[in-house]
Amino acid sequence: PRPTHKELHLGMFEIGKPLGKGKFGRVYLAKHRESGYICALKMLKKEEIRREKAELHVRREIEVHSNLRHPGILGFYGWFHDSHRIFIILEYAAGGELYRILQREGSFSEQRAAQYIAQVASSLIYLHSKNIMHRDMKPENILVGLYGELKLADFGYSVHAPGDRRDTLCGTLDYLPPEMIASRQTSYTRAVDIWTLGVLAYEFLTGEAPFEGDVPTTQRRIVKGAMKPLPRRLSSEAKDFVHSVSIFLVFHPLRFMYTYNQEERNCFVSLLDRAVVFAAQANLL
């Protein structure tokens, strides 16, 4: 049986190479001594969390992530803490960070982009079915598993929908939808993640973020829905999908609806269907 978190402690793990450095700490490759199971150990310093006033952020990450179980979501196996650190035991994603792969390859083929989008879309359907919106999806927060499958990670910003803008927003604006940019106090629904799906699709297909520019330019472009034009080389299915996502969002009347009702769910599922169709067509191309 899985040990309860009070029985977990650092001595149970053999710590390997650092996998990466994040805002509040580092991620190490680790091996659970008893089972030999390879995992990733995210180490957060309590002092730094206190200094950044991020106790809620970390609590939320653990609370949300520990309730998720889906092949497209990085596995959460438990957590424990000692006098000055918090440890989160996570699935080891052998393929590393998606954005490094995207950087290295420039952009992905339509077939690969379509498969990635369909995977992210089905992970989002799962998250939304549990009334959770990720809100911080970007290639940096998407890891790759041993077989090239995508794993959504880093649930620090996810909240139980509907969210509002009381908590701080930091990091790049590129992936944020208009309603999160809009200055007036507003609430938003999980449609923000659908917006990001469109931004990810654009980025997978072109290697660039669709609203790239300095902050005021990016904000203006996002609020106007003025995506940079897609390259002509792309198939009509690919262009249609990216535009349908942004059209779905820019003109989506229910987007500001407080609740996620059936019509919005239908729109989103039909969007997922489009992603799958787009993936299927790309496979056929």
Ligand SMILES: CS(=O)(=O)NCc1cccc(-c2cn3c(Cl)cnc3c(Nc3ccc(N4CCOCC4)cc3)n2)c1
């Ligand atoms: C806030 S944060 O600390 O979580 N983000 C910073 C960061 C930065 C970089 C990586 C990783 C990272 C996290 N991982 C987790 Cl969590 C599970 N597996 C990995 C994981 N796996 C991984 C697997 C392979 C590689 N290689 C592959 C061969 O080429 C060199 C890199 C890197 C990371 N990496 C994280």
